[in-house]
Amino acid sequence: KQEVTQIPAALSVPEGENLVLNCSFTDSAIYNLQWFRQDPGKGLTSLLLIQSSQREQTSGRLNASLDKSSGRSTLYIAASQPGDSATYLCAVRQRGAQKLVFGQGTRLTINP
Amino acid sequence: AAGVIQSPRHLIKEKRETATLKCYPIPRHDTVYWYQQGPGQDPQFLISFYEKMQSDKGSIPDRFSAQQFSDYHSELNMSSLELGDSALYFCASSLGSSGGNYNEQFFGPGTRLTVL
Numbered sequence: 014k015q016e017v018t019q020i021p022a023a024l025s026v027p028e029g030e031n032l033v034l035n036c037s038f039t040d041s042a043i044y045n046l047q048w049f050r051q052d053p054g055k056g057l058t059s060l061l062l063i064q065s066s067q068r069e070q071t072s073g074r075l076n077a078s079l080d081k082s083s084g085r086s087t088l089y090i091a092a093s094q095p096g097d098s099a100t101y102l103c104a105v106r107q108r109g110a111q112k113l114v115f116g117q118g119t120r121l122t123i124n125p
Numbered sequence: 126a127a128g129v130i131q132s133p134r135h136l137i138k139e140k141r142e143t144a145t146l147k148c149y150p151i152p153r154h155d156t157v158y159w160y161q162q163g164p165g166q167d168p169q170f171l172i173s174f175y176e177k178m179q180s181d182k183g184s185i186p187d188r189f190s191a192q193q194f195s196d197y198h199s200e201l202n203m204s205s206l207e208l209g210d211s212a213l214y215f216c217a218s219s220l221g222s223s224g225g226n227y228n229e230q231f232f233g234p235g236t237r238l239t240v241l
Contacts, residue, residue: 045228056215057168057232102167106228111158111181112170113230 015040015107019116027124028095034088034119036103041081044106047113048077048088051100060101061088065108093123127152129218129233137239138206146201146236150218156180157199158217158230159191168215174199206240213237 016039026032036046045064049057061070061077063086069078076089086103100120104113130149138144150157156175160168170183174193185191188206193199197218203210214237217230 047229049232054213054237056234057217059229059231062229104168111156111173111175112183113158113160113168114170115167117167 015043015105015114017103017105017114017116019101019103019119021119022117023120023122025122025124026093028093030093031089031091032093032121034090034101034103034121036086036088036116038084038086038105038114040107041084042108043081044108044110046077046079046086046103046105048075048086049102049104051102051118053100057102090121095123095125097121098123129216129231131214131216131233131236133236134234135237135239137241139241140206140208142206142240144203144206144238146203146214146216146238148199148201148216148218148233150197150199150216151231154218154220154231155197156219156221156228157193157197158219159185159199159201160215160217160232162213162215162235164212171201203238208240211238211240 047062048060063079074091079086100118102118104115132147158173159171162168171185173181177193191201213235215235217232219228219230
């Protein structure tokens with residue numbers, strides 16, 4: 014059974030810092046991995062998707078990497094801003110399945 | 126750009142009542158997924174449909190059923206509601222079911238169901 018873990022559970026940093034969020038998964042037989050952002054009580058916004066054959070994806074100040082063999086992904090946020098404050102969730106899609114299995118998320122607070 | 130539409134956005138029901146949640150996928154998306162997110166929890170997969178056929182099934186209670194219609198919209202029917210069914214219910218959609226494409230799932234804003 015696939016299990017996804019995100020560390021840390023919460024992170025608070027001053028504005029302008031570069032930061033890294035971590036995601037690990039137990040079964041490396043994945044189809045893809047997605048990073049999402051969720052504001053309190055709101056929906057999930059897809060940030061980046063990495064196919065199992067890819068090593069990284071970039072979108073603006075965000076860069077996500079994938080090391081399938083070690084079961085790890087990282088989300089790098091450059092020059093953080095208060096508007097980046099949200100919960101960040103990673104989710105993996107297993108080969109042969111449709112569903113996404115989510116981690117518990119990292120609650121990020123960027124202090125002005 | 127068009128997004129996933131869910132209705133209603135909020136729903137309040139009494140125990141043992143029924144509820145129907147609707148989902149309209151992004152145009153041309155043929156796959157829909159339903160997830161349940163309890164307070165402080167991560168989203169849990171319920172069920173998915175591709176081209177109107179059930180494509181995957183998760184921890185969906187027997188009291189719940191869902192279907193996808195010819196226009197690709199989907200409905201989640203929930204009966205004999207329990208207090209523990211109170212949650213945020215998300216629908217997501219993607220293009221394609223397998224191989225050769227990215228299957229990125231795009232989520233709707235959710236329906237907040239409160240069972241009293």
